[in-house]
Amino acid sequence: MDRADWVSSAPRAERARQVADVLRHQITSGAFPAGALPDERALGERLGASRNAVREALGLLRAEGLVERRQGVGTLVVRPKYGHGLDRLAGLAEALEGYGEVVNEVRSAGVAAAPPAIAARLGLPPGAEVVHLERLRRLAGAPLSLDTTYLTADIGLPLLDADLAGRDLFALIEETCGRRLGRADVVVHAVTAGPDTAALLEIPVGTAVFALERLTFLDDGRPVDAESIHVRADRLTLRATVHRGPA
Numbered sequence: 001m002d003r004a005d006w007v008s009s010a011p012r013a014e015r016a017r018q019v020a021d022v023l024r025h026q027i028t029s030g031a032f033p034a035g036a037l038p039d040e041r042a043l044g045e046r047l048g049a050s051r052n053a054v055r056e057a058l059g060l061l062r063a064e065g066l067v068e069r070r071q072g073v074g075t076l077v078v079r080p081k082y083g084h085g086l087d088r089l090a091g092l093a094e095a096l097e098g099y100g101e102v103v104n105e106v107r108s109a110g111v112a113a114a115p116p117a118i119a120a121r122l123g124l125p126p127g128a129e130v131v132h133l134e135r136l137r138r139l140a141g142a143p144l145s146l147d148t149t150y151l152t153a154d155i156g157l158p159l160l161d162a163d164l165a166g167r168d169l170f171a172l173i174e175e176t177c178g179r180r181l182g183r184a185d186v187v188v189h190a191v192t193a194g195p196d197t198a199a200l201l202e203i204p205v206g207t208a209v210f211a212l213e214r215l216t217f218l219d220d221g222r223p224v225d226a227e228s229i230h231v232r233a234d235r236l237t238l239r240a241t242v243h244r245g246p247a
Contacts, residue, residue: 016056019049023057027066027077037067037075065234078234104147105136106164111153118150121215121226131156133164136200143201145231155224170216173225182219188212193230201232209233 023043026032037043040054047054058075061067068078112132119126133149133156149169151159158176159169174180191211198205209230216225 013056015049015053016060019047019053019057020060022047023061024066027061032077035077036073037077039074101140102144103138104165105138107134107136109133109160109164111157112150114150118226122150122152122223124152129153131160133159133169135164139235142235143232144235145229146197146200147230148228150226152222152224169225177218180219182217182221184214184216186212186214190233191230197230201230203232203234207233210236 023037027037037058038046040051040058043049043054044051049057058067058069062069065078067075069075110132111129113127114122114124114130116126118130119128122128122130124130130153131151133147133151135147135149136143137145137147150156151173155173155177159172162172162176164172170181189211190208192206193201193203193209195205197209198207201209203209210233212227212229212231214225214227214229215223216227217223
Protein backbone atom coordinates (compact mmCIF):
# COMPACT_ATOMS: atom_id res chain seq x y z
CA MET A 1 0.00 0.00 0.00
CA ASP A 2 1.53 3.36 -1.00
CA ARG A 3 1.29 6.54 1.06
CA ALA A 4 -1.80 7.81 -0.75
CA ASP A 5 -3.73 4.56 -0.21
CA TRP A 6 -2.56 4.40 3.40
CA VAL A 7 -3.84 7.91 4.10
CA SER A 8 -7.11 7.67 2.16
CA SER A 9 -8.18 4.36 3.71
CA ALA A 10 -7.98 5.56 7.33
CA PRO A 11 -10.94 6.99 9.31
CA ARG A 12 -11.25 10.77 9.12
CA ALA A 13 -9.68 11.69 12.49
CA GLU A 14 -6.91 9.17 12.04
CA ARG A 15 -6.35 10.39 8.48
CA ALA A 16 -5.81 13.94 9.72
CA ARG A 17 -3.32 12.72 12.35
CA GLN A 18 -1.44 10.74 9.72
CA VAL A 19 -1.20 13.75 7.43
CA ALA A 20 -0.07 15.85 10.40
CA ASP A 21 2.63 13.28 11.20
CA VAL A 22 3.92 13.37 7.62
CA LEU A 23 3.90 17.16 7.50
CA ARG A 24 5.58 17.43 10.91
CA HIS A 25 8.37 15.15 9.73
CA GLN A 26 8.82 17.13 6.51
CA ILE A 27 8.86 20.45 8.35
CA THR A 28 11.41 19.31 10.92
CA SER A 29 13.52 17.74 8.15
CA GLY A 30 13.76 21.08 6.35
CA ALA A 31 11.48 20.28 3.42
CA PHE A 32 10.15 23.86 3.44
CA PRO A 33 13.31 26.00 3.75
CA ALA A 34 11.51 29.19 2.76
CA GLY A 35 9.27 28.83 5.81
CA ALA A 36 6.01 28.84 3.83
CA LEU A 37 3.94 25.74 3.10
CA PRO A 38 2.18 25.16 -0.24
CA ASP A 39 -1.56 25.77 -0.26
CA GLU A 40 -3.99 23.06 0.86
CA ARG A 41 -4.65 21.81 -2.67
CA ALA A 42 -0.92 21.44 -3.43
CA LEU A 43 -0.28 19.75 -0.10
CA GLY A 44 -3.16 17.35 -0.76
CA GLU A 45 -1.69 16.39 -4.12
CA ARG A 46 1.75 16.03 -2.58
CA LEU A 47 0.50 13.76 0.20
CA GLY A 48 -2.32 11.97 -1.60
CA ALA A 49 -4.86 13.37 0.85
CA SER A 50 -8.08 15.37 0.60
CA ARG A 51 -8.16 19.11 1.29
CA ASN A 52 -10.30 18.42 4.37
CA ALA A 53 -7.64 16.07 5.77
CA VAL A 54 -4.91 18.62 5.04
CA ARG A 55 -6.96 21.41 6.64
CA GLU A 56 -7.51 19.36 9.81
CA ALA A 57 -3.86 18.33 9.89
CA LEU A 58 -2.76 21.96 9.68
CA GLY A 59 -5.11 22.72 12.56
CA LEU A 60 -3.34 20.08 14.65
CA LEU A 61 0.06 21.57 13.80
CA ARG A 62 -1.18 25.07 14.65
CA ALA A 63 -2.31 23.78 18.05
CA GLU A 64 1.22 22.44 18.58
CA GLY A 65 2.64 25.86 17.72
CA LEU A 66 4.59 24.49 14.76
CA VAL A 67 2.81 26.53 12.07
CA GLU A 68 0.61 29.61 11.92
CA ARG A 69 -1.88 30.99 9.42
CA ARG A 70 -1.36 34.57 8.23
CA GLN A 71 -4.01 36.40 6.27
CA GLY A 72 -2.89 37.01 2.71
CA VAL A 73 0.32 35.05 3.19
CA GLY A 74 -0.65 31.43 3.89
CA THR A 75 0.62 28.88 6.37
CA LEU A 76 4.09 29.52 7.74
CA VAL A 77 6.48 27.50 9.88
CA VAL A 78 6.57 29.41 13.17
CA ARG A 79 10.16 28.51 13.95
CA PRO A 80 12.37 25.86 12.38
CA LYS A 81 13.37 22.90 14.51
CA TYR A 82 17.00 21.92 14.64
CA GLY A 83 18.19 18.33 14.62
CA HIS A 84 20.56 16.91 17.24
CA GLY A 85 21.81 13.41 16.60
CA LEU A 86 22.04 10.98 19.50
CA ASP A 87 24.29 8.51 17.68
CA ARG A 88 27.47 10.61 18.05
CA LEU A 89 28.99 12.18 21.14
CA ALA A 90 28.88 15.89 20.37
CA GLY A 91 28.09 19.04 22.27
CA LEU A 92 25.03 20.99 21.31
CA ALA A 93 27.09 23.81 19.81
CA GLU A 94 28.97 21.30 17.66
CA ALA A 95 25.74 19.65 16.49
CA LEU A 96 24.15 22.99 15.61
CA GLU A 97 27.10 24.48 13.76
CA GLY A 98 25.84 26.39 10.75
CA TYR A 99 22.34 27.02 12.16
CA GLY A 100 23.21 30.29 13.85
CA GLU A 101 25.26 31.66 16.71
CA VAL A 102 25.14 29.57 19.88
CA VAL A 103 25.74 31.57 23.08
CA ASN A 104 25.85 30.27 26.64
CA GLU A 105 24.60 32.61 29.34
CA VAL A 106 26.55 31.39 32.38
CA ARG A 107 24.15 31.73 35.29
CA SER A 108 26.42 30.11 37.85
CA ALA A 109 29.87 28.53 37.91
CA GLY A 110 31.73 27.43 41.02
CA VAL A 111 32.73 24.73 43.45
CA ALA A 112 30.03 22.79 45.33
CA ALA A 113 29.54 19.64 47.37
CA ALA A 114 28.21 16.84 45.17
CA PRO A 115 24.60 15.87 45.95
CA PRO A 116 24.38 12.15 46.77
CA ALA A 117 22.84 11.19 43.42
CA ILE A 118 25.49 13.12 41.48
CA ALA A 119 28.31 11.68 43.57
CA ALA A 120 27.04 8.18 42.83
CA ARG A 121 26.88 8.86 39.08
CA LEU A 122 30.43 10.24 39.06
CA GLY A 123 31.80 7.48 41.30
CA LEU A 124 32.70 9.94 44.08
CA PRO A 125 32.15 9.79 47.84
CA PRO A 126 29.05 11.72 49.05
CA GLY A 127 29.79 15.42 49.50
CA ALA A 128 32.94 15.32 47.36
CA GLU A 129 34.01 18.57 45.78
CA VAL A 130 32.71 19.08 42.24
CA VAL A 131 32.34 22.00 39.87
CA HIS A 132 28.75 23.07 39.24
CA LEU A 133 27.71 24.99 36.12
CA GLU A 134 24.33 26.31 35.05
CA ARG A 135 24.05 27.72 31.56
CA LEU A 136 21.17 29.04 29.50
CA ARG A 137 21.80 28.12 25.87
CA ARG A 138 20.62 30.51 23.16
CA LEU A 139 20.53 29.78 19.44
CA ALA A 140 20.17 32.73 17.08
CA GLY A 141 19.21 34.85 20.09
CA ALA A 142 16.30 32.71 21.35
CA PRO A 143 16.43 30.35 24.38
CA LEU A 144 17.02 26.71 23.47
CA SER A 145 18.05 24.83 26.60
CA LEU A 146 18.87 25.11 30.29
CA ASP A 147 21.91 23.00 31.20
CA THR A 148 22.91 21.96 34.71
CA THR A 149 26.34 20.33 34.84
CA TYR A 150 28.44 18.67 37.54
CA LEU A 151 32.09 17.95 36.77
CA THR A 152 34.71 16.11 38.79
CA ALA A 153 37.01 18.66 40.41
CA ASP A 154 40.14 17.80 38.41
CA ILE A 155 38.21 18.27 35.16
CA GLY A 156 36.02 21.20 36.19
CA LEU A 157 38.35 23.53 38.07
CA PRO A 158 40.46 24.49 35.01
CA LEU A 159 37.24 25.29 33.14
CA LEU A 160 36.29 28.06 35.56
CA ASP A 161 38.87 30.27 33.84
CA ALA A 162 37.83 29.20 30.34
CA ASP A 163 35.39 30.79 27.89
CA LEU A 164 32.25 29.02 29.10
CA ALA A 165 30.03 31.55 27.32
CA GLY A 166 31.49 31.15 23.87
CA ARG A 167 32.95 27.64 23.72
CA ASP A 168 31.48 24.14 23.71
CA LEU A 169 32.04 22.35 27.02
CA PHE A 170 33.17 19.07 25.44
CA ALA A 171 35.91 20.82 23.45
CA LEU A 172 37.07 22.69 26.56
CA ILE A 173 37.26 19.47 28.59
CA GLU A 174 39.43 17.78 25.97
CA GLU A 175 41.71 20.81 25.62
CA THR A 176 42.29 21.38 29.33
CA CYS A 177 42.70 17.75 30.46
CA GLY A 178 44.60 16.52 27.41
CA ARG A 179 42.37 13.47 26.95
CA ARG A 180 39.57 12.56 24.57
CA LEU A 181 36.02 11.95 25.67
CA GLY A 182 35.02 8.38 25.03
CA ARG A 183 31.28 7.83 25.38
CA ALA A 184 28.14 9.02 27.12
CA ASP A 185 25.09 7.35 28.59
CA VAL A 186 21.98 9.33 27.60
CA VAL A 187 18.42 9.06 28.86
CA VAL A 188 15.68 11.24 27.31
CA HIS A 189 12.22 11.75 28.74
CA ALA A 190 9.52 14.41 28.71
CA VAL A 191 8.73 16.68 31.64
CA THR A 192 6.62 19.80 32.07
CA ALA A 193 8.41 23.08 32.66
CA GLY A 194 8.04 24.55 36.14
CA PRO A 195 7.85 28.31 36.74
CA ASP A 196 11.61 28.94 36.90
CA THR A 197 12.52 26.82 33.88
CA ALA A 198 9.58 28.19 31.87
CA ALA A 199 10.61 31.78 32.60
CA LEU A 200 14.20 31.17 31.48
CA LEU A 201 13.18 29.30 28.32
CA GLU A 202 10.42 31.85 27.60
CA ILE A 203 7.63 29.28 27.35
CA PRO A 204 4.33 28.89 29.25
CA VAL A 205 4.42 27.06 32.57
CA GLY A 206 3.50 23.40 32.05
CA THR A 207 4.87 23.21 28.50
CA ALA A 208 6.41 19.84 27.66
CA VAL A 209 10.20 19.93 27.27
CA PHE A 210 12.83 17.30 26.60
CA ALA A 211 14.82 16.32 29.68
CA LEU A 212 18.19 14.77 28.81
CA GLU A 213 20.23 13.09 31.51
CA ARG A 214 23.77 12.55 30.21
CA LEU A 215 26.77 10.99 31.89
CA THR A 216 29.97 11.47 29.90
CA PHE A 217 33.13 9.39 30.27
CA LEU A 218 36.74 9.99 29.28
CA ASP A 219 38.31 7.54 26.83
CA ASP A 220 39.71 5.61 29.81
CA GLY A 221 36.17 4.90 31.05
CA ARG A 222 36.13 7.37 33.97
CA PRO A 223 32.86 9.35 34.41
CA VAL A 224 33.63 13.07 34.63
CA ASP A 225 30.55 15.02 33.52
CA ALA A 226 26.96 14.56 34.75
CA GLU A 227 24.42 16.81 33.03
CA SER A 228 20.72 17.49 33.19
CA ILE A 229 19.51 19.42 30.15
CA HIS A 230 16.02 20.83 29.62
CA VAL A 231 15.44 21.53 25.93
CA ARG A 232 12.57 23.36 24.25
CA ALA A 233 10.79 20.63 22.31
CA ASP A 234 9.44 23.17 19.82
CA ARG A 235 12.99 24.08 18.75
CA LEU A 236 14.85 20.80 18.64
CA THR A 237 14.35 17.29 17.34
CA LEU A 238 16.42 14.37 18.62
CA ARG A 239 17.58 11.94 15.97
CA ALA A 240 19.53 8.71 15.83
CA THR A 241 20.45 6.02 13.35
CA VAL A 242 20.34 2.62 15.02
CA HIS A 243 21.34 -0.78 13.72
CA ARG A 244 19.80 -4.11 14.53
CA GLY A 245 22.39 -6.41 16.06
CA PRO A 246 22.35 -10.10 16.90
CA ALA A 247 19.31 -11.34 18.83
